[in-house]
Amino acid sequence: MDRERIYTFDIVKGIAIIFLIPMHALIYQIGKNDPSLFAPLISAVPEEVLYMLAPVIVLSLWGPIFTLITGANIAYGFLRVYERDPNQSSAYILRRVLSAILLILISRIAVFIFEGGMFENGSFSLLNFKIRYYADTLDSIAFTGIIVPVFILFIINKIKGKKSANGEANIVQPRHIYIGLAIITLIWFVFTPVVHAVKPYVFDALTKHDWKLLLMMFGKMTMGRFRFFPILGFGYVGAIIGAAIHNKEKFRKMRQTAVLFSGVTLVFFLLWCLLSENPLGNIVSDDIPIMVQVMNLGAMTFATVLMLGHYDFCRPEQRRRRVEKTLAVRRFSIVSLTIYITECFVAQGVYLIFEHYWETAISFVNQIPVLVWGGTQIFVFIMVIWLIWIIIVHLWEKIDFIFSLEWFTIKAAALLLGHKNVRINSHKILYGK
Numbered sequence: 001m002d003r004e005r006i007y008t009f010d011i012v013k014g015i016a017i018i019f020l021i022p023m024h025a026l027i028y029q030i031g032k033n034d035p036s037l038f039a040p041l042i043s044a045v046p047e048e049v050l051y052m053l054a055p056v057i058v059l060s061l062w063g064p065i066f067t068l069i070t071g072a073n074i075a076y077g078f079l080r081v082y083e084r085d086p087n088q089s090s091a092y093i094l095r096r097v098l099s100a101i102l103l104i105l106i107s108r109i110a111v112f113i114f115e116g117g118m119f120e121n122g123s124f125s126l127l128n129f130k131i132r133y134y135a136d137t138l139d140s141i142a143f144t145g146i147i148v149p150v151f152i153l154f155i156i157n158k159i160k161g162k163k164s165a166n167g168e169a170n171i172v173q174p175r176h177i178y179i180g181l182a183i184i185t186l187i188w189f190v191f192t193p194v195v196h197a198v199k200p201y202v203f204d205a206l207t208k209h210d211w212k213l214l215l216m217m218f219g220k221m222t223m224g225r226f227r228f229f230p231i232l233g234f235g236y237v238g239a240i241i242g243a244a245i246h247n248k249e250k251f252r253k254m255r256q257t258a259v260l261f262s263g264v265t266l267v268f269f270l271l272w273c274l275l276s277e278n279p280l281g282n283i284v285s286d287d288i289p290i291m292v293q294v295m296n297l298g299a300m301t302f303a304t305v306l307m308l309g310h311y312d313f314c315r316p317e318q319r320r321r322r323v324e325k326t327l328a329v330r331r332f333s334i335v336s337l338t339i340y341i342t343e344c345f346v347a348q349g350v351y352l353i354f355e356h357y358w359e360t361a362i363s364f365v366n367q368i369p370v371l372v373w374g375g376t377q378i379f380v381f382i383m384v385i386w387l388i389w390i391i392i393v394h395l396w397e398k399i400d401f402i403f404s405l406e407w408f409t410i411k412a413a414a415l416l417l418g419h420k421n422v423r424i425n426s427h428k429i430l431y432g433k
Helices: 007-030 035-043 047-059 065-084 086-114 137-161 174-197 199-208 212-222 228-246 251-275 290-311 316-324 327-334 336-357 375-397 405-417 426-431
Strands: 362-365 368-371
Touching: 007 065, 007 290, 007 316, 007 327, 007 336, 007 375, 065 086, 065 137, 065 228, 065 290, 086 137, 086 336, 086 405, 137 174, 137 228, 137 336, 174 199, 174 212, 174 228, 174 290, 199 212, 212 228, 228 290, 251 290, 290 316, 327 336, 327 375, 327 426, 336 375, 336 405
Parallel strands: none
Antiparallel strands: 362 368
């Protein structure tokens, strides 16, 4: 297996996208993407069932795991480039900017096409493309890919710019990067409530002057489930993990730090629960309480580090056997962007078939939503969607995932950079050879 590749990143991303498929099916197809339906439906669920579903509910809030893994992957890659040739660091950041632009552009075009945005009121137009003033997970991933290497380079240059006692430039130690990123993370979360508090006033001023570009930028900071404040903080913590991997820190030290960090975040969350009247708020909405996000950050960090110990920080032969068992999961990670964009349309097609032979999942009785489908129907619905994607991804691998959104992104980047014969090379990613 490839020793330079951190397989945990692939595995976590694959697991996350596999879990996202049924979650989105429940939210968008069964729940009609209407948060107002969830409260009355959940209130009708027996209390003991809710306790059983608690882990699923918590994991449904783990969307920022993509941002955390992106931060880890980018920090690991950037520090490897910087170690080889510091002069290439600026070029690396420029490539990340290009990748971010292509990621957003290609994904938006794909959504635009699949959602039928070119057709409005029965007519065809390429001018129906609408600006999004909120942030989704792709926005947070794209911006994390830019800002993480920028912050790391800033920390490195800041340390080097200081003179030691003998007048020479300071040597950058791994702890400088860890502490610097930790301080940035702390500042980011502390300022999150402040940024959201001034949101109405900033929006009023920007709207009054019709400054749409600034409105969009500030909107992505403060609007949507993956708004930059606080979600980019997950990327900074991920960057600490990536930096620790690059610096070949002992796993025991990483595990101890992860346990301490997750323990501290859990204690703060429990204190918040004791002091707050409604600690969880409306977790199905975009306004997830900041302390819930902090608790999730600690839990994600702990889970990621544990997986690193199992899949990457072990003996080579043991690592090879364990990673080989995750082949099916890692296939999903290679086309995670494509699945993220298109899975809703596959699920909608399956739902329409189910609805035709059964009935609609939710009906209204005296204007109160009632879940019509039973547990068996929901289970079969999800399993059919999963089976479709397993077949698609398995067959797609045989042609190196051509025409996936990842394939288009790589080809577009290669065209702009003047590279030739660039491909995904899924065989090397999956089999390490």
